[in-house]
Amino acid sequence: MLSWLENQVVFSAVLSLVLITGMMTCVAYCIYFERKISAWIQDRQGPNRVGFLGLFGNFHFWGLGQPIADGAKFFLKEDIIPARVDKPLFILAPAISMIVALIGFVVIPWGGSYMLGETLMNVQVANPDVGLLYILGVGSMGVYGVVLGGWASNNKYSMYGAVRATAQMLSYEIPMGVAILVVVLASGQLRLEEIVLGQVGGNGLWNIVLHPVSFLILLITLFAETNRAPFDLAEAEQELVGGFHTEYSSMKFAMFFLGEYVHMITGSAFICVLFLGGWELSFFGIGPAFPGTGIEDVGLISVIIKIGVLAVKVAFFIFLFMLVRWTLPRFRFDQLMRLAWKGLIPVSLGILLLTVFGLYMGWQRSVLFNLGGEIAIVAATLGVVVLANKPVTGRQDNMPAVTQPLGG
């Protein structure tokens, strides 16, 4: 009956259709939950009025109809292209940020293998030899949307947003790449599916146990790469009106936002695959995998459980993203740069050296060596910071002090 599906190309096409639909729905409800979580943190109600056309009387389903209303609003609003903008690039920029965010997820292994009829399918749209590098490449293209949008808008606030975003993304790509390199060295693989298989219970521990500091660095850089608070200097409302999207309206504005949320989902899935065992269900890879979710379990129910496991892990990270956004204040720009260049890059390079040494000695699976070494590196860094006794501002020592009148 489903024999036409027993072909990886057809299966991938169907899977990507399902994923795009699912992803868009998730994004819509991510925005809803973002508003709910911010309301919860700030002791408000959040959206709670929009139900489903009043079909259920006065019961509004906690405002669950809000994303649909938001989407409809974006489509129906007037799409303004200001007179003096660079029109081709102005239209191209939101498309680039959307496309780049969407094509990233094709290499994420969502649920291991699936036995469909007689054939074993990858529950993954594509499994290229260089899956991990592909995600890095696509991620590095993401900055074009922000940069071109900011430049084309012909607005100084947009321009400042674009310049900030470029400097930020260029800086945070370095520790991100090095942190990922640690996983590549430890697992000896560039294929994401193989990296997951190396972490399945019985095969090995989750990488977060072996390399917790790398995991933290990747998490921090992911916040920066998605332009989320506390790294949202590109769209700092208090200083830059709206940053790079000041001049955008209607669906073009919405596309920047959809891009950001899809980027969040893809990035969370990526970090789960690299450090948290992807679809694997066991306690940090200690002991065997949960019955029915091993590598050999390729039935429909197993695959659904695996997808569910990955979805729960991704949902946790998205919740973390939102919690951090509504808790922490924004960095100042010099703090942002100092964190990347003087904090994350030296630490990540130290961990890289440590991992290479461990690989040379054959200790790449030793918890004691990796965990102890990473903790020692962080402790040494903190020690240097404390002993150097530099002021915590990023000001040049010989800069004249700014005199501020009393009361601001």
Place this chain on the structure above:
Amino acid sequence: MIPYILYVLFALGGAAIYLAMPKPSGSQRRAALVLGVGVIAGLLALMSMHFVAPNSNNFFFYMFAGLAILAAGRVVTHPVPTYSAVYFALVILCVAVLLVIQRAEFLAVALIIIYAGAILVTYAFVIMLAQQSGAVSTDTRAREPLMAILVSFVIAGAIAGKIEQIDAVPVKMTAQVPQAVTDVPIETTLPATEMESGHTKAIGEIMFGPYLVVVELSGILLLIAMVGAIAISRKQVPIEDTGEPKLPVGQIGREVPPF
């Protein structure tokens, strides 16, 4: 016969680029576009007849090769530098697709990460910082267009003419290691299964096996260049004395009494 057709095509291509160069009096863009597309079509037709055996991948090859050449033409002829950068990114992406068609995924992705992701973004950054008010009159004047086009197209034509004379290479990945690096020439032939799944591992084994010294040397060279660039660009700028009293480090503003 074929070399002469190639040379004529390259001469026409050079003429097309010359016509499309930005000039204060306005460039003959339409004529250049017609000529340029004609030259690309002629090149691809020549290739399809004489060099490559037809198979299913050829359509994508011709599409992206043509697109890459067109975009490359726009890189040098567009009057707005930001557009040149965007077209350069397009060239990189097209070349990456060509590499994927040749099963060189690693090279393709590395090209995208390094060129499109890092170098070009830096270019765009500099262009945006240097020039925030759109096109200026210096951008509409090409500098020495004739000489530049002559030199580049003569080189390109010479390379193409030489490539045409080489006999078809057998489909087999070989790595001949020069005598200077190791004493024994090594020939690596990949088995068919590894060709199917990409050959990132094989590239790594070749790069860090026989070519280890060369790779490390070029790495050190790049490191030296980077240190040099930082040393040149980073200068301590003396701040002129404003006459205000110097404050201790970390203190913002002068101390004010509480009331």
